[in-house]
Amino acid sequence: MFAAALRESARVVLPVAAVVTGATVMASANDEVVPAPNYPFSHKGPFSSWDTKSIRRGYQVYKEVCASCHSMKYMHYRDLVGVAYNEKEAKFLAEQIEVEDGPNDEGEMFERPGKLSDVFPAPYENEEQARAINNGALPPDLSLIAKARHGGEDYLFALLTGYREAPAGVTVNEDAGQYYNPYFPGGKIGMPLQLIDGAVEYDDGVESTASQMAKDVCTFLAWAAEPHQDDRKRVGQQMLTLFAICAVIAGYHKRFKWAPIKNTKISYFK
Amino acid sequence: MQSIMLRLRQNSLFNVYVNHAEWYPSPANLNYFWGFGSIALGVLVSQIVSGVLLAMHYNANINLAFNDVEHIMRDVVGGDGLRYLHANGASMFFISVYVHIGRGLFYGSYFYPRITLWYSGVILFFLMMAAGFLGYVLPWGQMSFWGATVITNFFSAIPVVGGAIVEWLWGGFSVDQPTLNRFFSLHFLIPFLLAGVAIIHIALLHEHGSNNPLGINENIKKIPFLTYYGIKDLFGIMLFIVFFVYFLVNCPNLLGHADNYIEALPLVTPAHIVPEWYFLPFYAILRTIPDKLGGVIAMVVAILILLSLPFLDTSKIRSGLFKPLHFINFILFICVTLCLGWLGQSVVEFPFSNLSEVVTILYFFYFISHFRLTTQYVK
Numbered sequence: 001m002f003a004a005a006l007r008e009s010a011r012v013v014l015p016v017a018a019v020v021t022g023a024t025v026m027a028s029a030n031d032e033v034v035p036a037p038n039y040p041f042s043h044k045g046p047f048s049s050w051d052t053k054s055i056r057r058g059y060q061v062y063k064e065v066c067a068s069c070h071s072m073k074y075m076h077y078r079d080l081v082g083v084a085y086n087e088k089e090a091k092f093l094a095e096q097i098e099v100e101d102g103p104n105d106e107g108e109m110f111e112r113p114g115k116l117s118d119v120f121p122a123p124y125e126n127e128e129q130a131r132a133i134n135n136g137a138l139p140p141d142l143s144l145i146a147k148a149r150h151g152g153e154d155y156l157f158a159l160l161t162g163y164r165e166a167p168a169g170v171t172v173n174e175d176a177g178q179y180y181n182p183y184f185p186g187g188k189i190g191m192p193l194q195l196i197d198g199a200v201e202y203d204d205g206v207e208s209t210a211s212q213m214a215k216d217v218c219t220f221l222a223w224a225a226e227p228h229q230d231d232r233k234r235v236g237q238q239m240l241t242l243f244a245i246c247a248v249i250a251g252y253h254k255r256f257k258w259a260p261i262k263n264t265k266i267s268y269f270k
Numbered sequence: 271m272q273s274i275m276l277r278l279r280q281n282s283l284f285n286v287y288v289n290h291a292e293w294y295p296s297p298a299n300l301n302y303f304w305g306f307g308s309i310a311l312g313v314l315v316s317q318i319v320s321g322v323l324l325a326m327h328y329n330a331n332i333n334l335a336f337n338d339v340e341h342i343m344r345d346v347v348g349g350d351g352l353r354y355l356h357a358n359g360a361s362m363f364f365i366s367v368y369v370h371i372g373r374g375l376f377y378g379s380y381f382y383p384r385i386t387l388w389y390s391g392v393i394l395f396f397l398m399m400a401a402g403f404l405g406y407v408l409p410w411g412q413m414s415f416w417g418a419t420v421i422t423n424f425f426s427a428i429p430v431v432g433g434a435i436v437e438w439l440w441g442g443f444s445v446d447q448p449t450l451n452r453f454f455s456l457h458f459l460i461p462f463l464l465a466g467v468a469i470i471h472i473a474l475l476h477e478h479g480s481n482n483p484l485g486i487n488e489n490i491k492k493i494p495f496l497t498y499y500g501i502k503d504l505f506g507i508m509l510f511i512v513f514f515v516y517f518l519v520n521c522p523n524l525l526g527h528a529d530n531y532i533e534a535l536p537l538v539t540p541a542h543i544v545p546e547w548y549f550l551p552f553y554a555i556l557r558t559i560p561d562k563l564g565g566v567i568a569m570v571v572a573i574l575i576l577l578s579l580p581f582l583d584t585s586k587i588r589s590g591l592f593k594p595l596h597f598i599n600f601i602l603f604i605c606v607t608l609c610l611g612w613l614g615q616s617v618v619e620f621p622f623s624n625l626s627e628v629v630t631i632l633y634f635f636y637f638i639s640h641f642r643l644t645t646q647y648v649k
């Protein structure tokens with residue numbers, strides 16, 4: 001009876017499924033955005049950790065290229081310690097910036113060198129200034145950008161390396177600060193191409209091609225959005241193992257306890 | 271020692287445990303679908319514990335809320351795990367409850383004499399939806415803000431007083447500080463109401479006992495709950511935890527929306543406003559009806575129609591195992607609901623809007639078809 005019922009339902013369900021699939025294909029063909037490919041970032045697997053060397057290079061790209069337009073308001077210099085730099089190096093990096101602090105005993109604000117607890121400096125005073133300098137476009141804060149866009153770091157990589165000539169029929173006004181990028185929703189982005197071969201000089205000798213820098217900065221941004229991911233994966237896999245073992249024990253115990261019930265024979269007499 | 275146990279066993283509270291858990295008479299043939307009630311209860315406890323801990327680090331202030339959630343994620347020890355546990359716990363709650371409801375639909379658990387039990391379940395379902403919706407507003411991301419705006423706006427469909435009701439809900443003229451404040455307060459309250467109604471739910475269950483896969487009266491053969499279902503449910507819960515933890519570790523943001531990692535911007539409407547996945551089938555039904563009031567009514571009726579099943583279903587046989595037509599109908603209903611969920615997050619244009627009209631009708635057809643149709647086939 002089950003088989004018959006299943007066959008019956010399949011007869012109804014399959015055509016519906018076919019229509020639905022067809023509709024999806026038709027609809028996605030309409031979309032104005034090119035979906036980002038799935039890149040093999042080394043941190044993606046359930047058992048893989050961050051590529052800290054790449055994070056270190058990515059921070060350098062952020063600092064030397066992106067930081068002139070993009071803030072990262074949730075990132076402190078201390079966050080770099082133990083991941084991309086040791087404490088001494090991170091302190092040194094922090095000291096390169098000037099931070100307004102105060103008031104002091106005289107009630108005056110004063111400038112001091114940065115400390116580990118300071119956030120990365122923001123390039124603009126406020127949103128209005130940021131827009132005024134960027135032809136009206138607002139460079140978003142990058143702390144959470146890898147989680148705040150569909151496709152995460154795959155999208156970021158595709159975006160950063162995806163600049164090209166506008167195809168025939170699409171007009172972009174470069175004088176008004178518009179650039180063609182098929183991965184950006186709508187295709188016209190207010191950010192010019194940033195990563196050209198050799199834009200930074202890596203201190204570990206890795207050759208700074210555009211795609212290498214894009215990979216590094218994307219790894220850095222993915223880490224910045226999810227800084228405790230390694231810990232969570234480690235603890236998570238331990239818990240997963242623990243609960244899987246508990247499940248096996250519980251399952252075995254259940255079989256044991258239920259054996260008498262499963263072997264009970266119930267007979268009915270008139 | 272023995273005398274202590276004896277004294278304890280005479281205690282009236284302990285008696286509740288003895289009569290309603292330890293020795294509670296249960297049917298011998300419940301399958302694993304009957305374990306999802308226990309699982310849902312477990313998730314409710316987990317939500318309350320993780321929620322109380324989150325509330326220790328959270329301020330319901332429109333300027334602080336988003337930063338507080340980031341503070342929990344970055345600076346609170348174990349805070350990322352805590353927050354993901356709570357955010358995904360809501361989804362797990364709905365997964366377990368949807369299976370639980372599906373079990374009731376298939377095996378006919380809504381039939382007399384379990385009508386009040388079925389009704390208390392619908393109240394639980396409404397409360398859960400309220401808790402989930404209110405909670406999603408708290409991190410004050412783009413989807414929080416715009417989801418709150420869209421959903422509270424449903425009330426404006428009510429003739430004459432609708433506009434006034436919406437402003438009353440908002441505590442102002444848009445979703446703003448007063449809204450966030452009261453949503454936090456209510457989000458804190460509702461899980462405890464849920465716990466209360468869950469106790470009533472179990473009390474009502476124990477009045478007539480569990481239904482069973484055969485749907486027949488089994489008072490001739492009952493087995494004590496703790497020995498058998500204690501361990502069986504524990505096994506189910508362990509498997510569910512493995513599934514849950516796998517989710518937390520590997521894809522904690524899969525069920526969320528990327529836009530919610532952008533702080534709420536009242537002047538920037540997101541390209542697509544989508545509610546949480548567990549509302550999507552009902553959201554699809556809402557959008558199918560071109561008229562606003564009609565849409566809201568259809569959406570509410572889509573849930574309330576559960577209440578009519580004990581009366582619409584004229585079958586003399588409870589369990590779907592013995593009703594082939596019901597069996598097909600049920601599988602179709604699952605597919606229809608999944609399809610509605612998928613339509614709920616698609617854009618409103620050809621072919622989705624046209625498809626959703628058909629699928630919405632199929633959704634209601636499931637309930638209406640129980641009147642006579644399946645019964646006659648059985649004869």
Ligand code: HEM
Pocket residue numbers: 314317318319320321322324325328339353356357359360363398401402403404405406407408409457458460461462464526
């Ligand atoms: C029925 C049980 C509950 C459900 C279904 C539920 C659901 C949710 C949901 C969907 C969110 C948004 C998650 C996010 O994206 O961050 C949330 C957040 C929150 N909930 Fe709950 N919740 C429940 C119980 C509680 C309880 C009992 C409390 C406190 C006593 C609580 C406190 C909070 C707080 C403070 C937040 C904001 C923090 C955050 O967004 O991570 N919740 N809840």
